[in-house]
Amino acid sequence: MPARTDNEAASTKEGKSMNCRPNVRVALVLLATAAVSLTACSSDGGAAKNAAPSSQAPAGTAHADLGDLHISGGYIPQPASPDVAAAYFTVTNDGSSADTLTRVTTDVTSNVMAMGESDHDGAGSMTDLSQVVVPAHGAFRFTPRHAHLMLQKPTRPLKAGQMVSMTITFTHAGTVRLDLPVVPISGPTGTQEPMHDMGGMSSGG
Amino acid sequence: MSAPSLSPPIRTHRRSAWAVMRIAALSVALLSAAACSSAATSAPSPSATAFHGDKLSQPIELSAQASAARFRATTGGTTTLGALQRGNLMLVYFGYTHCPDVCPTTMADLGQAVRQLPTQAQTHTQVVFVTSDPARDTPAVMTSWLHNFDSGLLHPFVGLTASIKAIDAVATSVGVPLEAPRKEANGTITVQHGAETLAFIDGKAGVLWTGGTNVADYVHDLNVLIRRVGSQ
Numbered sequence: 001m002p003a004r005t006d007n008e009a010a011s012t013k014e015g016k017s018m019n020c021r022p023n024v025r026v027a028l029v030l031l032a033t034a035a036v037s038l039t040a041c042s043s044d045g046g047a048a049k050n051a052a053p054s055s056q057a058p059a060g061t062a063h064a065d066l067g068d069l070h071i072s073g074g075y076i077p078q079p080a081s082p083d084v085a086a087a088y089f090t091v092t093n094d095g096s097s098a099d100t101l102t103r104v105t106t107d108v109t110s111n112v113m114a115m116g117e118s119d120h121d122g123a124g125s126m127t128d129l130s131q132v133v134v135p136a137h138g139a140f141r142f143t144p145r146h147a148h149l150m151l152q153k154p155t156r157p158l159k160a161g162q163m164v165s166m167t168i169t170f171t172h173a174g175t176v177r178l179d180l181p182v183v184p185i186s187g188p189t190g191t192q193e194p195m196h197d198m199g200g201m202s203s204g205g
Numbered sequence: 206m207s208a209p210s211l212s213p214p215i216r217t218h219r220r221s222a223w224a225v226m227r228i229a230a231l232s233v234a235l236l237s238a239a240a241c242s243s244a245a246t247s248a249p250s251p252s253a254t255a256f257h258g259d260k261l262s263q264p265i266e267l268s269a270q271a272s273a274a275r276f277r278a279t280t281g282g283t284t285t286l287g288a289l290q291r292g293n294l295m296l297v298y299f300g301y302t303h304c305p306d307v308c309p310t311t312m313a314d315l316g317q318a319v320r321q322l323p324t325q326a327q328t329h330t331q332v333v334f335v336t337s338d339p340a341r342d343t344p345a346v347m348t349s350w351l352h353n354f355d356s357g358l359l360h361p362f363v364g365l366t367a368s369i370k371a372i373d374a375v376a377t378s379v380g381v382p383l384e385a386p387r388k389e390a391n392g393t394i395t396v397q398h399g400a401e402t403l404a405f406i407d408g409k410a411g412v413l414w415t416g417g418t419n420v421a422d423y424v425h426d427l428n429v430l431i432r433r434v435g436s437q
Contacts, residue, residue: 077309080353086305113393117307119400119416122381123299124307126395144310145416151305185313185353 057090058188066176068095069134071168074180075188076151078160085158086148087166087180092139101132101140103169104149111152117145126150134170144187160184256429257422258404258414267408271375276335276365279348286333286375289363290405293331294427294434297410299376299383299399301338302350307416308398309353312362315402316354318423324359326431332362335376337383338396339366379403379410406433 057063062074074089087106093099104112114129129147134140142148151164158164162182169175181188272287289295296315300308312334319330334351336342342350347364355362366372369385376383376399386396402418403410404426412426 077313078353079305080309080312080350081302081305084303084305086309115306117416122400123376123383123397124400124416125397126304126306145307148306185309186317187313 060181060183061188062089062178062180064176064178066170067173069093069099069170069173069176071176071178073188074166074178075183076158076164076180077187078182078185079154079158080185082157083153085151085154086144087151087164088142088144088148089178089180090139090141090143091134093134093136096136097172098133098135098138099170099172101134101168102171103167103175105167106151107165108154108156108158109151113150113152114142114147115150116147158182256412256426258412258418258426259401260412261410264409264411265379265403265413267405267410268378271378272408274367274371274375276367276371277344279344279351279362279364281344284363284365286365286405287408289331289333290408292435293329293360294430295331295333295405296402297333297335297379297405298402299335299337299372299381301336301386301396301398302342302346303338303394303396304398311402312351312354314418314420314423316356316358316362317420318427319355319358319360321420321424322427322431326427327359329360329431329434330427331360333365334362335365335372337369337372337376337398338386338394339369339372340386342366404430406430407435 057072060075061072063070063072064074065071070092072090072092074087076085076087079085091101101114104114106112114132115126116129117124118127132140140147160182163179164182166178166180167175168178183189267286267290272290273285275283275285278284286295286297298308298311298315300311302308312332315332319327319332322330332355334347336347342364344364344366347366351362351364373383373385380403381399381401383397383399386394388394401413401415404412404414412430414423414426
């Protein structure tokens with residue numbers, strides 16, 4: 001697979017092609033088991049020593065390290081609908097080979113899907129991402145209006161101040177646990193601007 | 206003084222030239238249908254044209270039909286866009302409440318922006334959410350969803366619903382061609398939302414905001430736009 005230094009272009013393309021070619025894709029949807037009790041890696045305030053500064057992670061968001069992969073800026077905005085929520089984070093890859101997200105489980109729903117966004121001519125919609133590839137020396141960003149992990153039908157109401165436990169598995173790096181804070185609906189404090197800007201999104205075509 | 210980058214009449218950042226042309230053509234087409242009242246706008250000063258959103262050289266007009274289309278509203282009973290527009294800066298967004306990402310992000314940003322306006326401006330700013338998923342978005346569902354964004358505002362957001370056909374007719378007439386929701390093989394329902402928020406004054410939208418707009422951009426533009434709302 002082509003090495004990309006960021007996922008924006010890739011997923012836009014993905015989204016477009018998906019419109020013409022529904023289904024038959026290895027959707028990244030995975031079943032979750034309930035409450036995971038792995039030995040905790042890091043969560044907020046934990047020991048993410050490296051701090052991969054490429055991703056200006058805002059205070060109060062979750063981060064974790066897994067070999068060459070560094071997850072940062074993790075959070076879930078308090079959902080406005082009781083039926084669906086979105087989780088956001090960035091994965092950066094310091095290694096020299098790409099890695100792929102293969103499985104995500106949470107303690108609030110067994111239905112998690114990686115979604116992208118495609119806009120065309122005044123209207124837009126979500127499309128499932130067939131693959132979430134973190135390129136070598138690159139990053140994949142789940143950021144608002146661009147890509148998110150969709151958590152369907154959470155089993156409890158998610159309110160700001162709570163935590164959602166997620167385990168994230170990559171093909172090569174393995175599995176890591178991330179405890180995502182539920183933050184106010186407007187996002188983690190002080191991050192809106194940087195989060196929007198860093199995408200450089202151009203899905204309008 | 207106007208910002209140097211604003212000499213061209215149309216700004217197309219994050220918007221394809223085709224889409225802008227399409228909207229321009231559409232508004233021309235609609236001109237004949239619309240009984241446009243004379244804009245009570247004072248002559249725009251140079252700085253007043255400096256928008257962070259996309260300024261359209263041809264405003265999008267609410268046709269007489271779109272203005273008069275009846276919706277069921279979260280305020281109880283029915284209303285029209287024409288009625289909601291009266292005396293207000295009206296910000297219109299098409300979306301759905303089962304939308305996890307774009308719709309709540311947009312509404313949260315709008316709520317934050319309106320909250321930062323002076324009181325007087327807030328009372329003349331009406332955010333309107335028109336559902337693109339009327340099968341699930343009843344007025345009650347929209348009411349509780351919208352409360353997440355408009356708490357503390359002097360002018361609560363209004364949610365509107367009708368048949369998908371009626372909604373699409375209005376949406377298409379303002380450049381947001383929605384497809385009806387469809388069920389996918391995996392059981393999920395794909396619903397479309399607008400890619401933009403339209404700012405109407407006196408039935409005309411000269412500015413729209415697309416996905417990359419942040420709260421500061423909205424606040425800036427709303428402060429400019431609110432001064433153009435007729436003082437009648």
